[in-house]
Amino acid sequence: MYERHILICAGTGCISSGADKVQEALIKSLQEHNLQDKVRIIMSGCHGFCEKGPLFIVFPEDVFYCGVQAEDVPELVEEYLIKGNMVERLLYKDPVSEEIVINHDKIMFYSKQQRLALRNCGVIDPENIDEYIIRGGYLGLKNALKMEPSEVVEEIKSSGLRGRGGAGFPTGMKWQFCLSSEGAKKYVVCNADEGDPGAFMDRSLLEGDPHAVLEGMMITGQAINADEGYIYVRSEYPLAIQRLRTAIRQAEEYGMLGENILGFGFNFKVKIKEGAGAFVCGEETALLASIEGRRGVPRHRPPFPAVEGLWNKPTVINNVETLANVPLILRRGAEQFASVGTEGSKGTKVFALTGKVNNTGLVEVPMGITIREVVFDIGGGIRFGKKFKAAQIGGPSGGCIPEEHLDLPIDFDSLTAAGAMMGSGGLVVVDEDTCMVDLARYFLSFTKKESCGQCIPCRIGTNQMYDILEDITEGRGKPEDVALLEELATAVKKGSMCGLGQTAPNPVLTTLRYFRDEYEAHVNEKRCPALVCKPLLQYYIDAEKCIGCQRCIKACPVDAITGEKKQPHEIDQELCTQCSACFDACPKKVSAVVVVSEGLKTEEEVEVCEEGCKCQS
Amino acid sequence: MSELITLTIDGVEIKAEKGTSILRAALENGIYIPHLCDHQDLTSVGICRVCLVEIEGRRPTVSCMTPVEEGMVVTTSSEELDMTRKVNMELLILHHDYDCQNCAKNSYCKLQELTRYVGIDEERISAMRAPALDFPIDDSNPYYQRDMNKCVLCGICVRTCEEIQGDECIDFAFRGIETRISVLGDKPIIDSTCVTCGECVSRCPVGALVPQKAIEPTYEVETVCPFCGCGCNILVGARGGKLVSSTAVEDSPVSGGSLCVKGRYGLSFVNSPERLTTPLIRRDGELVEASWEEAISLISEKLGQYKGDQFATIASAKCTVEDNYVLQKFTRAVMGTNNIDHCARL
Amino acid sequence: MAGLATTLGSGAMTNTIGEVSDSACIMAIGTSTTEAHPIIGYQVKKAVRRGAKLIVANPQEVPLVRFADLFLQIRPGSDVALLMGMARVIVEEGLHNQQYIEERTENFEAFKESLSEFSLDFVSDITGVPEEKIVEAARMYAQNSPASLLYCMGITQHSHGTDNVLALSNLALITGNLGNISGGVNPLRGQNNVQGACDMGSLPNVYTGYQKVEDEGARQKFEGSWKIELNPKPGLTHTEIFDAAYRNDVKALYLVGENPVLTEANASHSIEAMEKLEFFVVQDIFLNETAQKADVVLPAASFAEKNGTFVNTERRVQRVRKVIEPVGEAKPDWWIISAIANEMGAEGFAYNSAADIFREISAVTPSYAGITYERLEHGGIQWPCPAEDHPGTPVLHTEKFNTPSGKGKLMPLSYRPSEDCCDFDFPLILTTERSLYQFHSTMTRYSEGLDELSGGEHIKINPADAERMGIADGDLVKVKSRRGELEVKARITRRSQPGVAALSFHFAECPTNLLTSSALDPVAKTPETKVCAISIEKA
Incomplete structure (x- = not known):
């Protein structure tokens, strides 16, 4: 004992x-x-x-x-x-x-959470099916197998469950479409191609509770009359894949997978398909193309996968977290699930909380919780006592929510209205030291690279927006750029074929909406208020503070600093490359090197001084 | 004829067969909707986003992928649509080598047609960041060249190769702005499985795929391809007494508008300097030039000595029906023998 | 084409190219359709995309195999065994169309009798195809209707080519695949106007429209029309003409638009025969290898320099139109012949145009009776077209066959091995094939670029054979047969099966037909260029 x-x-x-x-x-x-x-x-x-x-x-x-x-x-x-x-x-x-x-x-990080999807994560040994079963595992499946497919669909419908992969489409409705689609062969596909940088909700679920996902898939199979499922998972998740394989093997040994499951005459098998890391393969039609062995690019919808999916057969494709919620609904009933959350968004949502908060990690919160609670209670506030600036929600295609919306409830509809989106659940907190233009540029650098290249707006539009943002952050912004960015972002959003293109402009659009002054400072005054965009910065040495230790002189890679020992040093602005080496080298107690962004002078403004040079001073 | 459906496009009531796309229905009824990646011979894919329309009660969508429905109310132009389309075209033009005067597709170019219709804002284009268009031109194939600086990535060539030729030798490669049409291993096209049928070249809407030596013909004549037994209908173009082009007759009952490498590019044997241009008579062991009068009188005098079964004719399956008729009539009626055959068995 | 004439009454493609894409099953045997008939190849691929089953039977792994549901890599010359073996499976499994057989065919019992020879193990042994694949092919062909049979020279160029064709017609008849849309037995004619040349009686035994010279009535009709007494004795076939010349029985030869130095089987024999001729006229557009041996060479106008008609493989008569003036002093072939006839004092050759000639053709040819140049202006017409108000005939035999009884005749067959057999000295079989980029021997060699694409001639050898013989890809090898030898580069490829090598015959540099056998099919007199015993060694 x-x-x-x-x-x-x-x-x-x-x-x-x-x-x-x-x-x-x-x-x-x-x-x-x-x-x-x-x-x-x-x-x-x-x-x-x-x-x-x-x-x-x-x-x-x-x-x-x-x-x-x-x-x-x-x-x-x-x-x-x-x-x-x-x-x-x-x-x-x-x-x-x-x-x-x-x-x-008692830890704030945990006390405000409500772990439903993650109910077993960190609690059971994921490589032991018995532990899953002891915690009520496969009871949902048993219940579902006693029901007619249409009754299972009804149960999910009345639970109000919406897809956790991004768009928040009502899961029951999706199943209903697929159940009504004609065809003897149907598929269930689990979308585990988690691609947002910094997101690891699905990975943690697959690693921590793989049976929940399997059970969810089987219940889906029962609901739509499918006997085969695929899990499309990134090959960068070796541990998740290994635990899934173990889980499948154990479930098969227990008669939970295979022929005549639990004696109900229900057959179901699950295959794992490893993705090669293209972000766009998280888009459902691209994912299906990839499983079929074709180039992983989206196609036009309709027809939706529920009508024509994998190998043209009706297919339900759901995200990992969605599927992990399903057994719970079938076990405890739709009503109990719907008791959590808001009117339009039921249940909980898992977020990968990262950025400048004290507590980072994976959190599961009830729908309707405010951003403030997540950032300040669960996240423990901003590090080093800095000021909150924005929460970037929804991954690279999400939007930035500013301080004035801190009390925005987190649900599908409120976030969309604010220009962000639930996405798969990335939540990056940024503080006053973050440049919003640079942040938009960063996200665009991701989406433009991951564009599949099929449709013109996304292929060229995201690249064009990136080029402009890069120019702005490097001091080459033109006055007309802000309007141009807005026009491009709108056209890409409206013109693109799939979700990637339609949402890629969100970081630009929301930062333009909430932080337009930062853009204008960059473009019109060649100034980066957050002191992030290197080419817009100037480094000076405060002669009063400088102790003449020559540390900065040694650190400077371009020999821009001069000065005798024990005498105040000076930086030659002509030579300085804003590398920050001097700033880092200067002893913290001294802090003689100061960074400012006072604005570059435009060509016309540069006065030719007596020596005839075009120095900035 | 299957079921007819009535719908309204820009206030005009039209009828279209069930299953037709809004785009095709509009075009068949004389209503222009700008489009780039759609082609009548191929599956629609909706990737260029140029044919966006608004449908009452729905979000804007591409008309090439949306089948007509009874009572549908479609709008092809609105402030929002026009703007989206305009920016879309401007982005495309930014990434297109705009050297129209020197382009073989000048005045047949779909991009020019679209630009004319959609209209573009030069100011906005000049505000954009122009890329360096420096793909080397692939002229490894003797009959056509590929210029990726002009490619608009409509994918028509890819679908043509897959659906018409069945060869699948080209496909989209790489991602994002790096996307381009390529072959296995990103090699020159000559190292691919391309069979040079030229079907993609004939369908390319821009100057990305053009014949190596494109010469505009003075006039064209419809005739029949002289190679295999398929008998494809071709339009042969001539200029200065030489054949300069060959294209498929679009509604040919035989080929349905397709051709193969030989019919499209293989007719220049007619222009060969090695063609026989005068009769030749063997004199002292050598074949020397002679006049028609000499040749005909020599032949008729000689053949007069071989009437009956010591004479034989080998006719030709390359000659016309009329040639063959006259030849067998000559053999039978003049030479008095049935010794005539041709290469039907070879 | 003699085979189909016996069983069905007409030797031509029974159906239309455009119908192929709607077939439920296509069996392509002895044809590399995508290479020799690319446009029909498109139709086959289209059919496959629409869900049709495709069976490819060929000694070579031709490009079409990529699209096939079933590939039967048969040994060269084993076609009769394969087809009769399939027929036996169909009859044994009761997959034949009993009603069709009763209503539209004759001789079923005798035919059924002859199937006993073709047990599965026997057929598998002869063809080299596993038994289960033969069964699968039989079921696939019989159970997917309409099913279309496509074949080409791989069927006919054998010493038992007629049997091959009969076997195909048997297969179609027992499954009811004749007279239906998208079914049929469809020989793909190699050249642009083979069909027209045959239709016009450029054959030793028939006048136009396959009216037999031996038939008294037909002969009298032509004697009346041409106002001269005609020779009632059928003439010599192509290969026989060269044999006769070799024996000095034929002394003068008039040869139009052909290059037998390259294309004739056992070419060295033909070359010698040509050298023995007393008078030899060649009429061509190029001074090719054959023309160089002539006494008189006449410059002909090319297809682009004259008016006329071509008949394609689906019996469609189409207008050929003059695009440019003939080069130099070149003249249309009909003009040259007429000029000679006139010079010789003959009557009935006062033609002023191709249209004049065509009017005469329509008058003496029942199947062309309804075709006129005026009608052809609106598009081609498929014969038979007996009257001016007849639309033409896309599908033959829809109601009855052109045999005396009106029924399709099922033919009992037995297997005969090819004439040219392998032995210790000649251990490999050589078969011939075509390149997509070349056309027979002449025209394409003068079109810039095509040579570049085709990459020149290579003998294609299976890796296993190559390894055994110590031959590497690109090696120069000496190929010998019982009739001749030549040198060519080797290409090691799985396209050829072990024991079989392949060459095309497009290249003067590599005159393949020096090797091939002129053993003739006893009925069709087609030489056996597809099977020839050879040896290969490093040169």
């Missing part, structure tokens, strides 16, 4: 920060103290708090140790497990109050 259970997070994040070494050390240490029969180690899926990993949680008392390394393990075993003394330095400290929090559910 075990006295204690220790959950070590084995998500990709924690593994890369050393979780597997922690496991090894723990096994060793327990053996040394002959505790191997008293303490059970569970390598769980992702807990979401990747920033603080590796996580090490001790049950039953729920003590939350974080940032644990292999060398800490002997101390934890001896001090805490044996002697019962808290190892304080490994406990969580609230970034705002600076108080120590012992229990994991």
Whole structure:
């Protein structure tokens, strides 16, 4: 009989920060103290708090140790497990109050969350089907198999579940279309081609609770009369793929997959198709083309996949998170699911919270929660006491929500109205040190590269917008550029064929809408207010503060700084390349190097000084 | 004739067969909707986005991919549509080598047609960031050349190769702005499986695929291809007493508007300097030039000595019906023998 | 074409090119359609895209195989075995069309009897095709209607070519695939106007429209029209003419637009025969290898320099129009012949135009009776077209066959091996094929660019054979047959099956037909250029 259970997070994040070494050390240490029969180690899926990993949680008392390394393990075993003394330095400290929090559910990061889709992540061993079953796994499927397909569809419809992949299309309606489509052969496809930079919701789900996704697919199969499913997953997710394969094998062994499942005469098999990393393959028709072995590019819709999908057969294609919610609805009923969330957006949504907040990681929140709660409560506020500037929601095609919309409820319709979108759930928080023009440029650099190249607006339009944004951030902006950007963004949004093109201009459109003054500063005054765009910056040395240590002179790669030892140094603006080496080299206590963005002079404004040069000073 | 559907385009009521796209229905009824990637012989794909229309009660969509429906109310032009289309065209033109005077497609160019119709804002184009158009021209094929600086990526060539020729030797390659039409391994076209049927060249709407030596004919005559037994109808163009072009007759019942490499590009044997131009008579072992009078009188005198079965004729399957009729009549009626055959068995 | 004439009454494509794309099943045998008839190749590929089943039977892995549901890589010369084997499967499995057989064919019992020879293991042994593939092909052809049979020289250029054609007609008859749209038995004619030359009686045994010279009535009709007494004895065929010249029985030869030095089987024999002629006239547009041996060479106008008509492989009579003036002093062929006839004092050759001649053709040829130049202005017409108000005939035999009984005759057949057999000295089979970029031997060699695309002549050898013989790709090899030898570069490719090598016959530099056999089909007198025993060694 075990006295204690220790959950070590084995998500990709924690593994890369050393979780597997922690496991090894723990096994060793327990053996040394002959505790191997008293303490059970569970390598769980992702807990979401990747920033603080590796996580090490001790049950039953729920003590939350974080940032644990292999060398800490002997101390934890001896001090805490044996002697019962808290190892304080490994406990969580609230970034705002600076108080120590012992229990994991008392941590703000977790306490405002509602983990439904992620219900098993970090709780069970994802490589053990029994743990999934003990937690109610495959009960939803059993319920579904007792129902008529149309009844299953009705249940999903009344739950109000909407697709978590981006567009938020009502899942039940999609299933209904597919169920009504004629044809003996139908497919269920799981879209696990998570491509947004920084997003890892789907990966964590697949790694932490693969059976939930499988069960969701099978329930879908029952609802639309399909007997075959594909999981299209990025090949960059080796752990997810491995756990999926294990899960499929175990489900097959248990008779949960294959012929005559649970004795209901229902057949279902699942195949894994590894994607090669094209962002556009997350678009459903491109994804299907890729499974079929063709070039992964979108096609015109209609016909929608529910009518003509994989190999021209009716196909339901749902995202990982959507599918993970499905077993819950079938197990607990639509009503209970619909009790969470808002009128138009039911249930929860998982976000990858990143950027300039104190707590980053994977969070699942009820629909309708405000951006403020996510950023300041769960995220613990902005780092280093900086000022919040915007929340970029919805991945590279999402939009930037400014401070005045901090109390915007997070649901499909409110976000779209504000110019952003739910997307697959990326949430990047930016502070006052972020240049919004540069941020737009960054996102466009991604979307323009990932455009499939078929339709003119997206292929050329995104590239053109990027070129203009690059010019603006490098001081080559022209007065007409802001209007041109707006026209291009509108045309690309309206003219493009698929979701990628239609949403790619969102970062430009929202930053133009909420931060137009930053664009104008860049274009008209050649100034970057956030001091980000290097070519628009000037570095000076404050003669009063400079101690003449010559550190900056040594650091400068272009020999732009002169000055005798113990004498104030000076930067030659003609030679300076704004590389920031001097700024970094200057001792923090001194801080004599200052950065400003005072505006480059235009050709006409440059006065020819006595020496005949066109210096900026 | 299948079911007829009534719809309204720009206030004009038209009828179209069920299953027709709005674009085709409009064009058949004399209503122009600008379009680029759509081609009557090929599957529609809706990738150029030029044929955008508004349909009452729906979001704007491309007319080439939308089948007509009873009572549909379609608008082809509005402020929003025009603007979207205009910017779209401007972006395309920005990435097109606009050297019209030196282009073989000048005045047949679809891009010119579209620009004329849509109208473009020169000021906006000049405000845009122009790319360097420096793809090398691929002239590895002896009959046609590929200039990717002029390609508009409509994909008509790709679909032609797939749907008409069935060869699938070209496809879209690379992504984003790097996208271009290429062959396996991004090699010169001559190293691909291309069979030089020229079907894509004849359908390319711009100057990206043009014949190597495009010479405008003075006039064209409809005749029949002289090669295999298919008997494709061709329009042969001539200039200065030489054949300079050959194109398919579009509604040919035989070929349906297609041709192969030989019919399209293989007729220059007619212009060969090695053609026989005078009769030749063997004198002292050598074939020397002679007049028709000499040749005919020599032949008739000689053949007079071989009437009956010691004479034989080999006729030709390349000659006309009339030639063959006269030849067998001559053999039978004048030479008195049935010793006539041709290469039907070879 | 003698084969189809026996069983169906007409030797021509029974259906129309445009119908091919609507077939439910296409069996292409002895044809590299995409190379030799590219436009028909498009139709086949279109049919496949629309869901038709495609069976390709060929000794070579021709490009069409890429689109095939089933590829039967048969040994050269084993076609009768394959086709009769398929027929046996169809009859045994009851897939034949009993009603059609009863109503429209005769001789079924005798035919059925002859199938006993073609057991699956026997057929598999002869053809080299696994038994299950033969069964699959039989089912595929019989169960997908309409089914179209396409064939070309790979069927006819054999010492048993007529049997091959009969076997095809049998297959179509027992499945009811004659007289239906998109079905039929469809020989693809190699040259632009083979059909027209045949229709016009450029054959030793028939006048125009296949009216037999031996037939008293036909002869009297032509004697009346031409106002001269005619020879009732059928003449010599192509290959026989050269044999007769070799024996000095034929002393004068008038040869138009051909190059037998390259195209005639067992070419060295033909060359010797030409050298023995006392008087030899060649009429051509180029001074080709054959013309160089003539006593008189006459410059002919090319297709673009004269008016007239061509008849394509689907019996469609189409207008050829003059585009430019003939080069130099070149003249239309009909003008030259007429001038000679006139010079010899003959009557009935006072033609002023091709139209004059065509009027005479319509008058003496029942199947052309309704065709006029005026009607052809509006597009081609498919014969038979017996009257001016007749629209022409896209599909033959829709109601009855042109046989005496009106029924299609099923022909009992037995398997005969090819004449030229392999032995220790000549262990490989050589077969001939065409290149897409070339056309027979002459015209295309003078069109710039095509040579570049075709890449010149190579003998195509299977990798296994090449390895055994120590030959690498690009090696110069010496190819020998019982009749001659030549040198050519080797191309190692799986297109050829083990034991079989292939050459085209387009290139004067590589006169393939020095090697080939002139063993003739006993009925059609077609030489066996498709099967020839050879040896290959490094040169």
